[in-house]
Every structure is written in structure tokens, then in C-alpha cells.
Amino acid sequence: MEHRSLIQRLIARPEFGPLVLLVIEIAVFWSINHDFLSPQNISNTLAFTVELGLIALAMTLLMTSGEFDLSVGSLFGFSPVLMWTLFNSGLTSLEVGFVAALLVAAFIGLVNGWFVTQLKIPSFLVTLGMLLVVRGTALFVTDGFPQRTWSAEGSWLAEALVGDFFIGPFRIYMSLFWFIAAAIALGYVLTQSRTGNWIQAAGGNPNAARARGVNVSGVKIGLFVLSSLMASLAGVISSLRTSAANPNSGTGYELEVIAMVVIGGTALTGGRGTIIGTVLGILILRVMRNGIVLIGVPGLAYNIFIGAIILGMMALHSWLERRHQAGT
Amino acid sequence: MAEPLIRMQNIRKSYGRVQALEDVSFHVNEREIVGLLGDNGAGKSTLIKVLSGAVPLTSGDIFIRGKKVSLRNTSDAIAHGIETIYQDSALVTQLSIARNLFLGREPIKPPRFLNRMDQDAMNTVARDLLKQVGISKNIPPTTPIGSLSGGERQAVAIARAMHFDSDLIILDEPTNNLGVAETQGVLSFVRNARDSGHSCIFIAHNIHHVFQVVDRIVVMRRGKVVADDIDPKKTSVAEVERIITGMSDKEIRDAIADGKPSH
Numbered sequence: 343m344e345h346r347s348l349i350q351r352l353i354a355r356p357e358f359g360p361l362v363l364l365v366i367e368i369a370v371f372w373s374i375n376h377d378f379l380s381p382q383n384i385s386n387t388l389a390f391t392v393e394l395g396l397i398a399l400a401m402t403l404l405m406t407s408g409e410f411d412l413s414v415g416s417l418f419g420f421s422p423v424l425m426w427t428l429f430n431s432g433l434t435s436l437e438v439g440f441v442a443a444l445l446v447a448a449f450i451g452l453v454n455g456w457f458v459t460q461l462k463i464p465s466f467l468v469t470l471g472m473l474l475v476v477r478g479t480a481l482f483v484t485d486g487f488p489q490r491t492w493s494a495e496g497s498w499l500a501e502a503l504v505g506d507f508f509i510g511p512f513r514i515y516m517s518l519f520w521f522i523a524a525a526i527a528l529g530y531v532l533t534q535s536r537t538g539n540w541i542q543a544a545g546g547n548p549n550a551a552r553a554r555g556v557n558v559s560g561v562k563i564g565l566f567v568l569s570s571l572m573a574s575l576a577g578v579i580s581s582l583r584t585s586a587a588n589p590n591s592g593t594g595y596e597l598e599v600i601a602m603v604v605i606g607g608t609a610l611t612g613g614r615g616t617i618i619g620t621v622l623g624i625l626i627l628r629v630m631r632n633g634i635v636l637i638g639v640p641g642l643a644y645n646i647f648i649g650a651i652i653l654g655m656m657a658l659h660s661w662l663e664r665r666h667q668a669g670t
Numbered sequence: 671m672a673e674p675l676i677r678m679q680n681i682r683k684s685y686g687r688v689q690a691l692e693d694v695s696f697h698v699n700e701r702e703i704v705g706l707l708g709d710n711g712a713g714k715s716t717l718i719k720v721l722s723g724a725v726p727l728t729s730g731d732i733f734i735r736g737k738k739v740s741l742r743n744t745s746d747a748i749a750h751g752i753e754t755i756y757q758d759s760a761l762v763t764q765l766s767i768a769r770n771l772f773l774g775r776e777p778i779k780p781p782r783f784l785n786r787m788d789q790d791a792m793n794t795v796a797r798d799l800l801k802q803v804g805i806s807k808n809i810p811p812t813t814p815i816g817s818l819s820g821g822e823r824q825a826v827a828i829a830r831a832m833h834f835d836s837d838l839i840i841l842d843e844p845t846n847n848l849g850v851a852e853t854q855g856v857l858s859f860v861r862n863a864r865d866s867g868h869s870c871i872f873i874a875h876n877i878h879h880v881f882q883v884v885d886r887i888v889v890m891r892r893g894k895v896v897a898d899d900i901d902p903k904k905t906s907v908a909e910v911e912r913i914i915t916g917m918s919d920k921e922i923r924d925a926i927a928d929g930k931p932s933h
Contacts, residue, residue, distance in 0.1 A: 531785075534786050534787060534789075535784075535785040535786055535787065536776035536778065536785055536786075536787050537785060539765070539769050539772075539773060539776055539787065540773075540774075542762065542764060542765055542769075543762045543765060543773055545764075546762035546763060546764040546765060547761065547762040547763065550760050550761055550762050550773075551762065551773065551774070552744065553744045553748075553754070553760065554748070554773045554774035554775070555744075555745040555748060555749075555774040555775075556773065556774045609764075613762065613763075613764035614764045
């Protein structure tokens, strides 16, 4: 087993399937429309990709621990609304509003985690309830109207989160670096740290983990908080970049994010997760959305392709899993 | 006589109005393998759950080396050196052998704040341990538990208990669903564990397996200990079976003829 060649080991990795799919996808889109790989298109695609990506990274850890969070899309819309409402009413500066939005998000994550671990209610139901509560709150406080956003030029917070600059012909937003940093940090946590071992054990066999003295509830609550924080941060970044705070934004993102994570190879049932896979999953779905528009497929047909990719990747993962079990 | 390793005294456990354990006293000596036998519902599992901290007792005392302890949860029991191995439930199938061995007690590479596991050290220890418990096949310690056989999984669980210096290893039905060779493997791990200074409680339905390894047999029936000093070398399987069922041969024949047990 230890003498297999590099290529065989590469193929055996769970991330191999998503990687092949991404390469094929890019090749097909590029061969149909060469503008697909133009600097401008790449820059545009990346700008929004990393915002959803931040949520998907946190969701990967949460799903590895055996839970998931449907309230992230609502928080994506709610947090910037809260920040701008506080700022516009003159109560706080933008920075304090930002911190307040993060604190509220952390509290929402705490409540999610508490319901799931202490009241033993499945995360599907808890976060579905929270989705409605948070979205409802965002709509109620704004009467359903977008918030007035002050053009964030010049604020150090806006510069740090979404400041943009050019590298050659590529327009790069600061959020890309936050995404890369988060991917490296969370990848490290999942594969190298002892916390990562606990996360995988909590999802794989919570009773065994508990019997070894692992604080399974603590791990899960922490990950719910992380998931809410990342959704909130992503919402604020998106709002600053587009100068918009719409209480309806983020609708449906929870399912797109979960799709990204499972396409990348993380198990919906917990126990196994991969950050590299999630990064590939994020790119697969965002490239697909961008590419089918560029090659002239009506944008409304997007969901057909996404659904087909999810089904196809699930079939591949289940086949690989069975082959793996049988082969040892 | 020397103080036993574990002494449970006048243990009572009731679930509502159901008395699962009635005034049970039970002990395990140092370096001793005790076979715990009894029919379904005799109270074996309840007694073990109390000892492993999984369920609280209603009344009674537990002493470890003469010192009274309270076991509120499984972590307490592990901290006191009591390790329970349930069939198939003690390991995380998705994690590797090494990661399972050290779960909850992962060694950390300095600097500490990076919280980074010392995976080299974990793999080295795991490789040694696998050899010690007699896994002769060359299985790399990074193999996920999910691709091991039932016997190999038991071996890993026993190796973990031995490595972390548990004084008492409780094996609940360790030979269930195992093949002949694997069963022999598990039985020999148990003997190894005793030889290296551990005590064991061995629970199994298969009396023949119990007879092969234990030093002393304790029999429970309907929440009570009915015999606690049976020497497997001086007693036959049939005699023990009679104690377990609490019936003579004739009563058993009558019960079978009637189609229901007579009390």
C-alpha cells in the first residue's frame, strides 16, 4: 500500500474527482468562448466567488462535525442591514456597527449550537427556524426596502475588506486574500490540529468521541458560531463591494453553499471533510454559473446544470466509497 | 487479603420502578480476568455501565484500590483507569488507527498555541502498539479504521487501553461477530493485557470463550450476583450453565416441554 506511485495516490484522493471536473469545465467553456479566460472575466468571477466561498469553508468544518447550517443565507442579508442601520441612524460609527453585526451573528450561532447540542434537535430544523427568524427580522426592521449605503470609499474597514487594486490586468479585491487566509487556516485546523481530530470524530462517531473525553457539544457549538461569523463577514464584504444592503440578499445561498461542500467531497453525514475539495467545489459552481452565461445558455437554465453536477458527483463519490471499502 | 483493584459494594440501580441491580457486590483483583456471565436482562450490562460511568447508580459505593470514587461520566471512569470497549462503538471508522489511538489525548508539537498534532510520534507509537497486540500483517498506522476487520478493530481498542495504562479493561461481548481466528486473536490480546499488569472484565454469551481466558467467573441472575467465585479450572461448562439459568437439568427439560420457563 505504501509503494503506490504518485499518480495512483493522487487518483485515490477524494479531491481528484472535483479537480478533473473543474479542469474539464474550464476547458469546455474556454474552447467555446475564449473570453472566458480574459482577465476581466476572471476578476469578476473571483470577486463574488470568494464571498460565498468564505461561508462554504466554515460550512465544511461544520458538516464534517455532522451538522449543517441553513441560516447562513439569512445572516448574509441581515448582517449588512444591521451594520448600515446602526450607522445610518447615527448610533455608531461604521466600525462599531461592523463589530455589533459580528457579535449578533456569533450569538445566533451560539443559539443554533445550543438548540442542537443541548435540546438535541436536528440541525436541519433548528437552522431552518433560525433562517426564518433572521430573514424575518431583516425584512421587518427595513420594511423590506434596501438600506441607504454610504459609498464606503476611504474607510479603513472597507479598504481592508474589499479594497481593490490591479495586478497586471487583473482587478483583485482584498477579500480574495481573506478567503485564501481562511482556507489555509481552516485547512490546517481540520487536518493538522487536534481540534480537527475532534471535529472529525464528533461527526464520525460522537459516542466514541465522548467516551474519550472529547467535548463534542463544545466543538459543535464553536463551529456553529464560526459558520454564523463567516456568513456575516461575507455579507458585509459583499455589501461594501456593491454598495448595497438589501434585506433579501443571500436568499438560497445556504443550499448553494452546501452543494459546494458536498461536491468537493465532504460527507453530508459527517466524519469526513476536505477544505481543498470545498475550494474546488466553490470554483466548480461559480465557474459554471459564469460560463454558461458566457457561452450563450440562458441564465435561467443554470439550476439544471447545478442539479446535474450535484447528482453526478454524489454518484461518483458513492461509487468511489464502495470501491474503497471493497478493495481493502 | 490485599485490597482489590475495584470493589463495588451494595450497588442498587433502579429505572423507575424496575430494579435492575439489587444490592450487588462485586470485585476485581489486580492482574485478574473476571468473566461476567448471565442471561439477557440479568444486569450485567447495567453493572458495567455503572462502572464505566455511563449511568449513575441509585445507591452503593465504588472503591478503587480502597479509595471511594464517584463516577459521574465516562471521562471520570477513564481518568480513574477504567476503559470500556464495546463491540464496534469505541472507534471512529473515518479516522486512521493512529488518530483513534490518541483521540482526546493527541500529543502536541511545540509551540503549543499552534495546537498542532505530533503525527510522526503518533504513527510511531501506533506502529509499535500494533505489533505488541499481535497484528502481524503490515498495516500502516494511517489506515482508516473503516477498512479493518472486526478483530483488528478490537485489537486497536485493546491496544489503546493498554497504552494509556488503564488498570481495568472492560470488554463487552468482544468476540461477537468474529471469525474463529479473530476470536483467538482477541483472546490472546486479553491474556497479553493481564500479563502486562492489567485487569479485565470479560462479558460474553459464549461460555466457551470465557472459559478459555478468565481466572474467575461471576454469575448474575435477575439483578443479583448469584455466584462470584467460580474457578473455571475446577468447574464444568454445564455446571456454570445451570447456575446462569438457575434451573436443574430436569427443570430445563420441563421448561422446554412446556414451551415457557417455569419459575
